[in-house]
Amino acid sequence: MSLWSFFEPADDPADAVLGSLIRAPDPEPAISADPADLAHQLLSFPLDPVQLEILRSPAQYIALCCHRQWGKTQCSALKAVHLALRQPGAEIILVAPSLRQSGALLRAMFGFLNTLKINVKSDGLNRLSMLLPNGSRIVAIPNASDTVRGFSNVSLVIIDEAAYVRDETYRAVFPFLAASRGKLLLLSTPHGQHGFFYRAVHEPENNFVRYLVRASESGRLTPEFLAMARLELGDSYAQEFECSFTMGEEQIFDRSLIDQALDPIIQAFR
Ligand SMILES: Nc1ncnc2c1ncn2[C@@H]1O[C@H](COP(=O)(O)OP(=O)(O)O)[C@@H](O)[C@H]1O
Numbered sequence: 001m002s003l004w005s006f007f008e009p010a011d012d013p014a015d016a017v018l019g020s021l022i023r024a025p026d027p028e029p030a031i032s033a034d035p036a037d038l039a040h041q042l043l044s045f046p047l048d049p050v051q052l053e054i055l056r057s058p059a060q061y062i063a064l065c066c067h068r069q070w071g072k073t074q075c076s077a078l079k080a081v082h083l084a085l086r087q088p089g090a091e092i093i094l095v096a097p098s099l100r101q102s103g104a105l106l107r108a109m110f111g112f113l114n115t116l117k118i119n120v121k122s123d124g125l126n127r128l129s130m131l132l133p134n135g136s137r138i139v140a141i142p143n144a145s146d147t148v149r150g151f152s153n154v155s156l157v158i159i160d161e162a163a164y165v166r167d168e169t170y171r172a173v174f175p176f177l178a179a180s181r182g183k184l185l186l187l188s189t190p191h192g193q194h195g196f197f198y199r200a201v202h203e204p205e206n207n208f209v210r211y212l213v214r215a216s217e218s219g220r221l222t223p224e225f226l227a228m229a230r231l232e233l234g235d236s237y238a239q240e241f242e243c244s245f246t247m248g249e250e251q252i253f254d255r256s257l258i259d260q261a262l263d264p265i266i267q268a269f270r
């Protein structure tokens, strides 16, 4: 009897029982390579073209500047869950201005996995973490450079509300991607003309694929709501809904004035 015939259906009922005991457990449900299929399964609304493009994008570095309530959380949670399911052992790190916010993103992912009936447990090391049966792990970390070291081989880092995350945290997190050539997804409304998110969106020479989604163009929010928001929010409206990087209170000169003043020919001053 060959080793393989041992696993084949047996005529003898006793062999059949033995076979069912040693057969591998049922595989996890197959996940389509196209994340749009997962979105279709999990969301009650169709994704818009930009959401779909970001979900499918193979780009290593993405910076998405968009208005409030556009769907950043839903879209990035889906992208992370798809990666976690498709790539066993994937390491995914979530960062936000506070642990409460990165935890909210983790909770959105937990909701999706729960709907898919995929059991998760804590990784036993991090308070806000999920370990999937295929060995993928998703960890929400705080906005603090001194306590977030120690991750490596990271497949994806998502930084939500990135304009409000400290530069020191970004500098602590970015090296997680070094060995794995992992991906980085920055999502935010604007906040001032400084910091890594401002630079990701504005510096022409970096490798970020950038998306700018303004409320007046996305069609997500009604014109009535936007008219009211304009009245109620005053100067903040442009920042919260129209992707405008307005000057911070601590800033004296608008960034464009500073940039114009720096003549690229005078290299010594760059
Ligand atoms: N393409 C879409 N069509 C309709 N509703 C959407 C779409 N994308 C997101 N939403 C809804 O918009 C709301 C805000 O989504 P969320 O991901 O929390 O936005 P954000 O993180 O940008 O503030 C949620 O109720 C979400 O279900």
Ligand SMILES: [Mg+2]
Residues within 6 Å of the ligand: 072, 073
């Ligand atoms: Mg959000």
